[in-house]
Amino acid sequence: MQSKFRYIAFNKPYGVLSQFTSEGGHPALDGFNLPKGIYAAGRLDRDSEGLLLLTNDGKFIKKLLDPSFAHPRSYWVQVEGSPSKEQLSALAAGPEFKGYKPKPCKVRVLDPQPEVPDRIPPIRVRKNIPDTWIEIELTEGKNRQVRRMTAAVGCPTLRLIRKSIGKLELKKLPSGEWREVSKGDILPR
Template sequence: MSFIPKSKYTYISFHKPFGVLSQFTSEGGHPSLEGFGLPKGVYAAGRLDRDSEGLLILSDDGPFINKLLDPKFAHPRTYLVQVEGDPLDQDLNALRKGPVIKGYKTKECLVERPEPQPLIGERNPPIRERKNIPTTWLKLTLTEGKNRQVRRMTAAVGFPTLRLIRIAIGDLSLENLEPGQWREILKEDILSS
C-alpha cells in the first residue's frame, strides 16, 4: 500500500456498485454509501445514478468539489457504456456531434468502439438481453454532466444503454478497484492543475 501524506482534506476514490445510491442516507429501500466503511465527513462529488456503476469521488473539501463540478472547467468524465444493438459509424458520429435531448444540444464528445470489446464481469443482477439483438460496448468521454445524460444520448441515436460504468474523472481512473472498494488518494490524482 502506498503512503498518502497527511492533508487537511480527505479524498476518496470509490467503485460504486450497481443499485447503491450516491448518498449516505438510504431511500426507498435502496442501499446507500453508509455500509462501505467510508471516512466520516466526506460526501460525494457529484452523482452517479443508482443504476450506474463505477468511479465516485468523495471528499470533505467543498471548494475542490465545487471546482470539479463547475461546468466552466469542463473536466472530462469517461464511461464504458453497453448499448443494445450494433451502432454504425454514422451513429457514433451522431453521438460525437452531440444529439439534442429535450430541446438541449449536448456538447461534442469523444466516442469510440473499443476493439477488441472489453471483457467485463457480469453485473448482479444481470442486464436484460434479447436473443436476436447484439450488445456493444462504447467508450464515451464527456465534459458536461447533465442528469442521466449518457443514457439519454445513446437513446437519442437509437441505442438504449443497458449498462453504464464511469471509469475516469479528470486524471483519475477507476483502475483495479472492485465494486464496493475504495482507497484514499491525493487531490493531484484527480486534477493535476
C-alpha cells in the same frame, strides 16, 4: 504537514445511491465503511456503476463540478445493437434530448470489447440483438445524460460504468471497495 482534506475513489456498485442516506429501500454509501465527513463530488445514478469521488474539500467539489473547467469524465457504455458510423458520429456531435443540446464529446467502440464482471442483477439480453461496448468522454454531466444521448441515436444503454474523472481512473478497484487518493491524482495542478 498532512492535509485535512481527504479524497476517496469508490467503485459504486449497481443499485447503490450516491448519498449516505437510504431511500426507497435502496442501499446507500453508509454501508461501505467510508470515512466520516466526506461527500460525493457529483453523482452516479442508482443504476450506474463505477468511479465515484468523495471528499471533504468543498472548494475542490465546486471546481470539479463547474462546467467552465470542462474536466473530462469517461464512461464505458454497453448499448443495445451495433452502432453504425452515423450513430457514433451523431453521438459525438451531441444529440439533442429533452430540449438540451450537449457539447460534442469523444466516442469510440471499444475494440476488443472489454471483459467486465457480470452485474447483479444481470442486464437484459435479447437473443437476436447484439450488444456493444463503447467509450464516451464528456466534459459536462447532466442528469442521465449518457443514457439520454445513446437513446437519442437509437442505441439504448444496457449498462453504464464510469471509468475516469479527470486523471483519476477506476482501474481494477473492485466493486464496493474504495481507496484514498491525492488531489493531484484527480486534476492537474
